[in-house]
Amino acid sequence: MSAAWLLPLAWAIDTSFKSETDAASPDASWLPAGGFTLDAYRTVLDQGNLPVWTLNSLIVATAVTLLTVAVSALAAYGFSRTVFRGRRVLLAITVASIMVPPQILIVPLFRQMLAMNLIDTYAAIILPQTVAPMMVFILKKFFDGIPRELEDAARIDGAGHPRVFWYIVLPLSRPILAAVAIFVFISSWNNFLWPFVSTNDPALMTLPVGLPTVKDSYGVQYAQSMAAAVLAALPLLVVFLFFQRRIVRSVATTGLGGQ
Template identity: 40%
Template sequence: MKTKAVIGKVVLTVISVILALIFIAPLIWSLAVSFQIEGKQIVSVWDWFKLPYTIHNYIDIIKTSAVPIWTINSLVIAVVSTALTVILSSMAAYAIAKIKFKGRNLIFFYFLLGLLVPGEATIVPLFITANNLNMIDTYAGLILPSIAGSMNMIIMVSFFKGLPNELIEAVRIDGGGELAVFFRIILPLSKAVISTVCIFAFIGSWNNYLWPLLCAMSQSKFTLPIGIPTFAGTYTIDYVKPLTAGMVASLPMIILFLIFERHIVEGVTMSGIKG
């Protein structure tokens, strides 16, 4: 039995390593290309060890392109939209989970229905609304639509329902209102789910492509996902610059995943089981 268990672990480990290499190979290739000298191409695996490498490509896109501006735009939009998402989602989730009022189940059902509607189906009315409000090509137009998602609120509702009502009633007996309950009880006990929502909201905003593509008309409002394709020429494609810019765009997400890996895995589990 022990021999079979050892063999099973070895086989599972080998399969896991092979799958990991398959998924990480494009990232390694992109990283290698971003450091190669212009005009030199990586044709085979052996070229990774023979070709000279340089950081000139990174210096070049920082000095001669709008990548720094796009990076700042992406950071501003992601940070602000994440903060607003957490504030609004947590307040709405608390009201639905812990405050008894008529129609709260209907409201929660409405948010659940929102998960069944693909985002692409709302693009046209969303664009018309933003255009009528003069929000096209503005930071407000890029930020506000991203804070109205249902998933983050539903995750918080599921978590808040598990918090003990005795603590909430104790604050109310002491004369505290709903804001006191929210800030003194709910938020301190919800650091884990808030961290998860922050991570998901930031990643979603950072990687958002379709809406910024429609809303951002000038390059000064571009984010990294829609700015990177502009490096492609009309008839030819310079792979070095797009991949270099792509590595710049991927770096914050890689760092975020390495630091908050546990929260991301817990969030996926929470949204899959409780959502």
């Protein structure tokens, strides 16, 4: 199964080292007739767009991750540790919204961004992605499992909700926060539909939006497209290599692997 999963990735890497003639040839072959070449990578890098797309993806994914974790953690703490009027109704709406396909919200979100004059800005790309009901629910369930005796001891010393949240709940929730941050970052990095809809400025394109533009008057250039895709995947690969233990530990200890 692992070999079958890796086959398309291996084919993409193999295609990226072919000439455009060999890549477009109807006779599929791992070994190109003209030999391997770096022309596709040179062309993609010479265009000058890939660094801009990478920087935009990094800015958007980082901002979305920080805001989503902050908003989701605060909302989850409110549902888990406070009692207020309408709490059950709001929690039910939050859970129910998990079942709403994101594509349904494209038109109203676009109209909202348009009314706020945010189209073609980083804010238009980032803000709609920070609402993550699934992450609120996951964090809420984790916060429910934190012993309340720890909070009671802090309240005896005069701590309120802000101090309890910052000094007790968050330190004990590092594994789940790391897991949520990892999943949100990857999801935002790979998101195509909303960044594609919310901006028309080439200077604001993210990698998933910019990669389909790798073509010329002769149509799609397969070797260049695969080279750009490989380069786009490198940042996530580097992140995984550096934080492999943290990623595996977070997924294993929080149960997010089955989500």
